[in-house]
Amino acid sequence: MFGFVQKPHNSYFPFILQMKMPLVKYDKGELVMGRWPGSSLYYEVKVLGYDVTAQLYTVIYKDGTELELREQDIKSVGGFQTRSRSRSRSPSRRRSRSRSPARTTRRTSSSPARTTRRSSSRTAAAMAAAAITESIPSSHRDVKLKDTLEVRLSPLETMENNKHQTAEDNKTPATGTESKEEVEAEKRQSRYNLRRRKEEADGRSAEDKTAQELRQVQEKDASFSAVAAASPAPQLDFGGKIGAYFWLLFLPAWVLFLILQVNLADPSLANFPPTLPALGTLWDGQALAFVVLWILFQALLYLLPVGKLSDGMPLKSGQRLKYRTNGFLALVLSCAGTAAAAYQGVDFTYIHSHFLQLAVASFIVSTLLSIYLYVRSLSATPADLALGGSSGNVVYDFFKGRELNPRLKGFDLKFFCEMRPGLIGWCLINFAMALAEMKQQQLDTPSASMILVNLFQLLYVLDGLWNEEAILTTMDLMHDGFGFMLAFGDLVWVPFTYTLQAYYLVSHPSPLSPPALAAIVTLKAIGFYIFRKSNSEKNAFRRNPADPNLAHLKTIPTATGKSLLVSGWWGVVRHPNYVGDLLMALAWSLPCGFNHLLPWYYMIYFIILLVHRDSRDMSECRRKYGSAWEEYCRTVRYRLIPRVY
Ligand SMILES: NC(=O)C1=CN([C@@H]2O[C@H](COP(=O)(O)OP(=O)(O)OC[C@H]3O[C@@H](n4cnc5c(N)ncnc54)[C@H](OP(=O)(O)O)[C@@H]3O)[C@@H](O)[C@H]2O)C=CC1
Numbered sequence: 001m002f003g004f005v006q007k008p009h010n011s012y013f014p015f016i017l018q019m020k021m022p023l024v025k026y027d028k029g030e031l032v033m034g035r036w037p038g039s040s041l042y043y044e045v046k047v048l049g050y051d052v053t054a055q056l057y058t059v060i061y062k063d064g065t066e067l068e069l070r071e072q073d074i075k076s077v078g079g080f081q082t083r084s085r086s087r088s089r090s091p092s093r094r095r096s097r098s099r100s101p102a103r104t105t106r107r108t109s110s111s112p113a114r115t116t117r118r119s120s121s122r123t124a125a126a127m128a129a130a131a132i133t134e135s136i137p138s139s140h141r142d143v144k145l146k147d148t149l150e151v152r153l154s155p156l157e158t159m160e161n162n163k164h165q166t167a168e169d170n171k172t173p174a175t176g177t178e179s180k181e182e183v184e185a186e187k188r189q190s191r192y193n194l195r196r197r198k199e200e201a202d203g204r205s206a207e208d209k210t211a212q213e214l215r216q217v218q219e220k221d222a223s224f225s226a227v228a229a230a231s232p233a234p235q236l237d238f239g240g241k242i243g244a245y246f247w248l249l250f251l252p253a254w255v256l257f258l259i260l261q262v263n264l265a266d267p268s269l270a271n272f273p274p275t276l277p278a279l280g281t282l283w284d285g286q287a288l289a290f291v292v293l294w295i296l297f298q299a300l301l302y303l304l305p306v307g308k309l310s311d312g313m314p315l316k317s318g319q320r321l322k323y324r325t326n327g328f329l330a331l332v333l334s335c336a337g338t339a340a341a342a343y344q345g346v347d348f349t350y351i352h353s354h355f356l357q358l359a360v361a362s363f364i365v366s367t368l369l370s371i372y373l374y375v376r377s378l379s380a381t382p383a384d385l386a387l388g389g390s391s392g393n394v395v396y397d398f399f400k401g402r403e404l405n406p407r408l409k410g411f412d413l414k415f416f417c418e419m420r421p422g423l424i425g426w427c428l429i430n431f432a433m434a435l436a437e438m439k440q441q442q443l444d445t446p447s448a449s450m451i452l453v454n455l456f457q458l459l460y461v462l463d464g465l466w467n468e469e470a471i472l473t474t475m476d477l478m479h480d481g482f483g484f485m486l487a488f489g490d491l492v493w494v495p496f497t498y499t500l501q502a503y504y505l506v507s508h509p510s511p512l513s514p515p516a517l518a519a520i521v522t523l524k525a526i527g528f529y530i531f532r533k534s535n536s537e538k539n540a541f542r543r544n545p546a547d548p549n550l551a552h553l554k555t556i557p558t559a560t561g562k563s564l565l566v567s568g569w570w571g572v573v574r575h576p577n578y579v580g581d582l583l584m585a586l587a588w589s590l591p592c593g594f595n596h597l598l599p600w601y602y603m604i605y606f607i608i609l610l611v612h613r614d615s616r617d618m619s620e621c622r623r624k625y626g627s628a629w630e631e632y633c634r635t636v637r638y639r640l641i642p643r644v645y
């Protein structure tokens with residue numbers, strides 16, 4: 001059907017012949033930047049040939065998509081690099097990183113040459129996408145969208161790692177005998193085939209067809225135009241601007257309420273609202289000093305030049321930040337310090353008796369930190385801002401956080417706050433609660449319930465810090481700005497509400513029968529297994545998609561170059577890690593019994609948090625990956641619980 005024409009080489013073709021041949025600008029096999037249909041973003045593509053009659057280039061994207069593009073939808077790679085360097089990038093544009101899914105999923109070996117090419121092309125493509133989006137005035141968008149119909153997409157294939165040829169070589173995918181699975185996969189993939197119907201199909205005018213095709217594209221695949229994020233403004237989360245006001249007031253008030261409630265002899269909801277303490281009792285200079293000292297101590301441990309320097313995920317600029325992942329050591333040293341201090345007679349039950357004051361002090365620190373973060377973000381470059389962190393509304397941006405990775409020299413404030421003072425502080429507080437229980441109930445050892453809660457949560461923190469690198473592929477680190485929500489969450493919410501079960505047990509004994517104890521331990525073990533395995537699988541895949549240990553997993557390529565896991569843990573439900581986490585949360589509440597709702601608070605909150613996080617992630621991934629995400633959702637139908645939700 002296509003007459004591929006090689007670009008004539010000047011020295012071989014007489015001038016007259018060149019005059020007769022159509023001028024072919026790009027060579028077969030040449031790497032160029034091709035516009036992704038429905039967007040103004042360009043990705044690296046390889047020219048497969050040129051159809052003289054239709055005057056269309058057949059190109060192949062890194063994810064294996066074959067398209068026919070007009071010459072004006074193709075640019076040379078070089079031009080992109082030069083232009084983009086001289087321009088600043090908006091957050092939305094920074095999202096459009098191009099990385100080859102094919103390289104990640106179909107690679108057979110990792111030669112140094114290939115590695116080098118990988119990073120350079122990714123950067124080039126990211127820059128390219130940025131430069132070109134910027135260059136298109138919005139008034140031309142309609143015209144451009146119409147233009148995008150001048151393309152033809154060939155069906156993609158769901159790829160099994162290492163089973164197909166490398167797309168870098170741009171060979172045709174293996175044919176011949178296909179397994180039932182592969183045929184199915186192809187069927188699925190072809191659902192988002194946007195093959196352009198040939199004009200000769202009926203007698204309609206080109207304009208009619210264009211309009212109809214435009215409608216088809218929009219109707220059949222609403223997410224298509226969002227594939228490469230031609231940058232609709234991201235939706236505001238958390239109820240938008242009004243929501244931000246609400247959460248700013250509600251979250252601190254809620255923590256205050258919980259602490260007052262857990263202090264009651266009968267913390268049932270019947271005693272709501274708890275009596276408010278005198279304002280003066282909330283403030284305690286000594287408590288503030290302890291909080292500040294604790295944070296400084298943790299900062300000191302963080303700065304120790306020991307432990308791995310891990311690479312963060314590539315930013316939109318292609319750059320990767322370094323993170324000192326010595327959190328496990330920090331926990332060990334903190335435990336050793338605490339044990340030594342307790343041995344020296346330091347009374348840690350102070351934490352129990354001054355819980356409210358310590359929480360208020362941490363709230364003050366987190367608010368000051370948030371103000372600092374907001375002010376410094378005003379002088380940050382657009383490239384430093386998180387997507388959606390710059391709505392223009394002061395309150396919303398203050399709450400959600402503007403800057404993605406605020407750093408003081410190499411000191412990463414978000415990473416530090418998320419993983420250190422609050423998380424390790426959580427264990428310290430739990431330990432203090434165990435001592436307070438022994439003191440209050442005159443026990444020689446903490447109760448079985450208290451030991452379970454302490455051990456379970458210590459294991460959770462220990463695991464988080466042991467796998468500290470994995471946090472670099474979580475939503476908070478990759479996508480969310482650092483503002484009040486996370487500063488407050490890390491420094492107040494985690495240490496002062498995640499410890500409520502231990503606090504509750506201090507004055508509300510909850511004996512456990514051996515079978516109950518065994519059942520709870522089993523539940524925790526199952527939850528932990530699911531949580532760890534699924535998080536590690538995704539983290540390993542994101543870090544090295546060609547990891548031989550993941551070779552058996554199926555993936556869906558996306559236009560951004562990243563692939564989505566569609567088998568293994570991530571093929572069972574869309575957030576297996578949340579499921580494991582929820583089972584663990586259940587195991588943390590069960591030791592507290594069923595007398596009161598308060599120790600179940602964490603479980604209830606966690607369901608709400610994770611369901612909301614899941615929806616937030618869904619919209620973000622739909623925006624990022626468009627059709628590929630829809631395909632993932634069709635393949636992996638359930639979000640958290642197979643056959644239920
Ligand atoms: N104890 C607590 O208070 C909390 C604990 N957590 C826990 O923290 C952990 C991290 O959670 P969170 O950051 O919310 O979410 P995830 O770690 O699940 O990260 C979501 C991201 O993973 C990537 N992803 C999603 N699906 C796939 C797929 N099929 N294949 C490959 N990559 C995929 C996407 O990012 P991309 O494609 O851009 O790489 C997506 O944005 C979880 O275990 C959670 O339970 C979370 C919140 C609070």
Ligand SMILES: CC(C)=CCC[C@@H](C)[C@H]1CC=C2C3=C(CC[C@@]21C)[C@@]1(C)CC[C@H](O)C(C)(C)[C@@H]1CC3
Nearest residue numbers: 418460463464471474476485486488489490493494
């Ligand atoms: C209501 C409110 C203020 C919410 C803020 C949410 C934060 C408390 C949580 C967002 C993501 C978190 C994670 C952990 C702690 C809670 C926050 C900060 C985490 C560090 C706990 C330990 C885990 O092992 C983890 C590393 C996977 C996890 C990452 C996400």
